[in-house]
Amino acid sequence: MRKTLRRLRRHPRTLIGTALALVVIAVIALAALPHHRTAPTVYTPQVRTRVYSPFTACLLTGASGITDTQTAPVWAGMQTASTNTRTQVSYLAVQGAQTASNAESYINALALRGCAVIVTSGTAPGQAADQRAPALARITFITVGAPASKAANVTAVATGTAAGVSHKVAALLTAAIGTHTTAP
Template sequence: MIAVAGVLAWVFWPDPEPRQREYRDATACLLTDEKGIAGPEAAPVWTAMSGASASSLVRVQYLAVAGPQTAGNATTYLNSLANSKCGVVVAVGAAQVAAVPDVARTYPAVRFATVGGGTAAANVQVIPGGSADTVRTEITRLTESLAG
């Protein structure tokens, strides 16, 4: 009788809540200056991406440009993100934004966004950097768009 009760308890015991999120096969990436996501330009962008990730289950990651903050140096990092299957790559910072046009031409299937400057193109969206609400709204929309 005890064995039957034990088996019934095991069979009908509720499944525990999952401890980890099961993310979609989609990633939104952020390229920043050497300050990373703690920088004043990148922090609100990362906050918006993280929030959108929690609701849409799109993975987010960032990469900080080390060394000289030049477009040439940022291009190497931007190419790395474009090659790592990022569906959207967001660039924040003068050097990072300046690197986008050349890299975007090389990766037409990847969507790029620049915050606070840049030139729009077929796969490049320019997000004005003045309004925190605009940045948050556009970055959230871009990240969630990868969810399908």
């Protein structure tokens, strides 16, 4: 190392040449770096989730589910109300015997699930709602295609045109959710 330094002192041109070579290498290295002075582009993924209110509305149907011709407009009305109120909606079909006593266990399951509003479509689910409504006073029931009820928390919707049923269910569900959000 000392010998190298002595040689460089004896030959100033070598010292200048070495320094110049290092400067050239540094300039080339800097030139190779990107010159973008703009802020980096931040990728923000598009949010596709929907934020729901803390209330849930549930539909109890006969064995055919939401494909039944009487139930399809009910489900459409519930989806309209869901869009307007940000309430999550779901459905459950009664399996097995289409009787009120069998449908009662499904009403209980929906109540345990935390449904603020239970909509029923069909005779057996409607009768089960009518029988369980007094014990489930905090839940609002909307029955479509079932006889009128004496329970205060049950509203019966008469069958009619698909558009009429859909509109009526959407209006009743929107109103019911409104009462749940303002209640203490």
